[in-house]
Amino acid sequence: MKKEFFKTVILTLLVISSLVLSANIWYEKELWSVDYSSFVYSLKNIFKRESTVNFSDTKELLEWCKFSPEFISFTYGSQKMIVYDASPDFPGAYQTALEILSSLEKEGEMVSVTDEEYLNSYKTNSMMLKFPSDISLSELLKKEDAFFDLAKEPLISTLVVGIDDSQTNYLSFLDVKSGHAYRMPVKTNAVTEQIRQKIEASGQNASFAFELNFDRKQDEAERILFHRFVPISLGEHSLRGMRAEPVLYSSQYDGVFKAFHIVKNSARTYRDKENTIHFIENRSTLKIREQGAFLFEATEQESGIVLGEEADEVIEFVNLLYQELVPQSDAFLALCDEKTEGDQTKYAFLYRTKNGAMYLKDSPAVLVTVKNGAIMKYEQQLYNVTLTGGADTTTGVIEAYDFLYNQPDFPEKSKLSIKSMQPCHILSDGQMKAGWACIFSDRSHTFFIP
Amino acid sequence: MKLKVLCLVAILICMVTMSSFAAPSSISSGDYGSVGYITVTNPDKNYSTTYSKSVTVSGYAASGSTVYVYVLSGDAYKPYYQNGSALSVSVGASGMFAIPVNLSAGKNQFLLRAESGGTYQNTTFEVNLLSSSMFSLIDRLKSLAFGWK
Numbered sequence: 282m283k284k285e286f287f288k289t290v291i292l293t294l295l296v297i298s299s300l301v302l303s304a305n306i307w308y309e310k311e312l313w314s315v316d317y318s319s320f321v322y323s324l325k326n327i328f329k330r331e332s333t334v335n336f337s338d339t340k341e342l343l344e345w346c347k348f349s350p351e352f353i354s355f356t357y358g359s360q361k362m363i364v365y366d367a368s369p370d371f372p373g374a375y376q377t378a379l380e381i382l383s384s385l386e387k388e389g390e391m392v393s394v395t396d397e398e399y400l401n402s403y404k405t406n407s408m409m410l411k412f413p414s415d416i417s418l419s420e421l422l423k424k425e426d427a428f429f430d431l432a433k434e435p436l437i438s439t440l441v442v443g444i445d446d447s448q449t450n451y452l453s454f455l456d457v458k459s460g461h462a463y464r465m466p467v468k469t470n471a472v473t474e475q476i477r478q479k480i481e482a483s484g485q486n487a488s489f490a491f492e493l494n495f496d497r498k499q500d501e502a503e504r505i506l507f508h509r510f511v512p513i514s515l516g517e518h519s520l521r522g523m524r525a526e527p528v529l530y531s532s533q534y535d536g537v538f539k540a541f542h543i544v545k546n547s548a549r550t551y552r553d554k555e556n557t558i559h560f561i562e563n564r565s566t567l568k569i570r571e572q573g574a575f576l577f578e579a580t581e582q583e584s585g586i587v588l589g590e591e592a593d594e595v596i597e598f599v600n601l602l603y604q605e606l607v608p609q610s611d612a613f614l615a616l617c618d619e620k621t622e623g624d625q626t627k628y629a630f631l632y633r634t635k636n637g638a639m640y641l642k643d644s645p646a647v648l649v650t651v652k653n654g655a656i657m658k659y660e661q662q663l664y665n666v667t668l669t670g671g672a673d674t675t676t677g678v679i680e681a682y683d684f685l686y687n688q689p690d691f692p693e694k695s696k697l698s699i700k701s702m703q704p705c706h707i708l709s710d711g712q713m714k715a716g717w718a719c720i721f722s723d724r725s726h727t728f729f730i731p
Numbered sequence: 732m733k734l735k736v737l738c739l740v741a742i743l744i745c746m747v748t749m750s751s752f753a754a755p756s757s758i759s760s761g762d763y764g765s766v767g768y769i770t771v772t773n774p775d776k777n778y779s780t781t782y783s784k785s786v787t788v789s790g791y792a793a794s795g796s797t798v799y800v801y802v803l804s805g806d807a808y809k810p811y812y813q814n815g816s817a818l819s820v821s822v823g824a825s826g827m828f829a830i831p832v833n834l835s836a837g838k839n840q841f842l843l844r845a846e847s848g849g850t851y852q853n854t855t856f857e858v859n860l861l862s863s864s865m866f867s868l869i870d871r872l873k874s875l876a877f878g879w880k
Binding site for chain 1: 783828829
């Protein structure tokens with residue numbers, strides 16, 4: 282009787298454990314750690330972990346990224362100040378900008394103005410916002426609850442809210458679709474006062490390239506000219522402190538397996554000389570590097586991750602995955618380059634926070650190759666990026682520009698113009714440094730520590 | 732004894748100030764030096780008017796040179812002092828420079844000197860700062876003109 286009882290208990294235990302193991306495989310959880318053959322038992326491995334990603338949060342973040350300016354300039358009298366997105370003063374300046382935008386009310390119709398009139402709006406008492414990409418003016422104003430009903434739908438990359446000599450408030454912008462500049466009278470409260478307060482606190486004196494004629498060829502020398510709205514800000518620049526820690530291989534990578542449909546338990550696994558762990562499926566591979574990076578590669582179209590042809594879908598996927606992997610990070614991933622070669626498009630991303638961007642010295646933060654609407658290759662340098670209370674400094678624009686002249690590819694670049702010059706953080710050999718990111722007219726970019 | 736020490740200190744201060752501004756202490760108005768050493772991009776005209784109390788003087792000069800700012804005083808140009816120091820800037824590899832300069836009411840006659848290794852070029856320009864009262868007068872005239880229409 283006793284013998285029978287023990288047999289039943291053992292059999293029951295075996296049946297239960299077989300069910301547990303089946304459930305484990307079902308939910309694609311790791312049973313044995315790589316290169317380690319002992320059984321790791323954990324409740325976490327049995328029950329599927331709920332995703333921590335809130336889809337609406339990601340949407341909100343991406344919208345913020347689209348409408349948040351690269352820099353804000355305030356002009357009052359003979360003074361102009363530039364607040365870059367990496368500046369410790371940016372949150373305050375952006376708050377002022379949002380207050381001004383949300384107070385706007387339409388007071389007249391949009392009228393076409395000459396280029397000279399348009400440029401003059403940058404010289405009078407005004408606030409100017411420069412966006413990282415072209416955005417819809419209606420969407421921007423609607424987002425800020427400004428009261429507008431626009432007959433036309435202008436696409437803008439800069440917006441000026443100013444006050445002219447006759448004390449009329451206006452919006453001034455260039456519609457990038459038609460190439461025409463427009464001006465529209467608006468009603469607002471205390472723009473001048475808010476701008477004056479900002480300027481007085483800063484003591485800065487900057488200019489746009491067009492005000493100093495650095496956007497036009499002046500002599501026979503070979504030079505890289507500036508786009509007219511690149512700020513030529515003098516003196517050193519302060520950036521809000523930033524820290525980046527690599528995320529090494531751990532259970533935090535579970536989301537990677539899930540996202541790329543790699544079954545950890547059934548995939549063939551080995552570790553190479555460089556300590557990279559390879560997970561090999563029939564038509565795809567996932568490599569996890571020792572320093573906190575991973576690479577997914579699909580060898581056939583069917584094993585690629587199907588998304589769609591739109592860049593927005595790639596941006597969403599990249600950010601959802603990053604939030605799942607490193608939810609505590611202050612950063613998100615912003616698209617910085619897009620190249621189509623034949624039937625595939627490569628998207629490069631950088632880490633961006635609400636207070637500046639971070640470039641990695643040797644590669645983009647994420648590089649995605651999409652072919653016929655499916656991700657065929659995905660490489661990410663995985664970092665937990667946090668903003669700190671400290672500050673870093675970098676040179677002025679002219680010193681950064683001098684640095685470009687000593688680069689070996691200068692003769693090639695001299696045929697281009699500089700579309701954007703932005704202070705940023707650069708992670709080089711594990712060291713975080715303040716430097717500059719420069720985007721040229723052919724959309725190529727470089728970043729450097731002068 | 733005290734007087735002697737004070738005199739020595741005064742002489743030292745003068746020497747330090749003079750040595751930090753290596754360019755000549757006075758330039759006659761006809762002296763232009765070599766050609767092709769400096770191009771002024773702003774102001775882009777030899778004569779300009781403004782209501783702004785400062786102007787950013789910018790341009791390109793020979794790489795490695797120093798650009799000094801002078802202002803006409805009597806019949807010669809003298810170093811221009813702003814916040815207690817003579818205005819000058821070292822030019823880097825690109826040749827680009829920009830110097831914010833405060834203006835006095837009325838005519839401001841400037842000379843920029845780019846100098847490197849004994850070679851130099853001087854270039855002159857004038858900025859006329861109009862007073863804000865004149866600005867408001869023009870404004871009033873404008874509104875009157877619109878009123879008459």
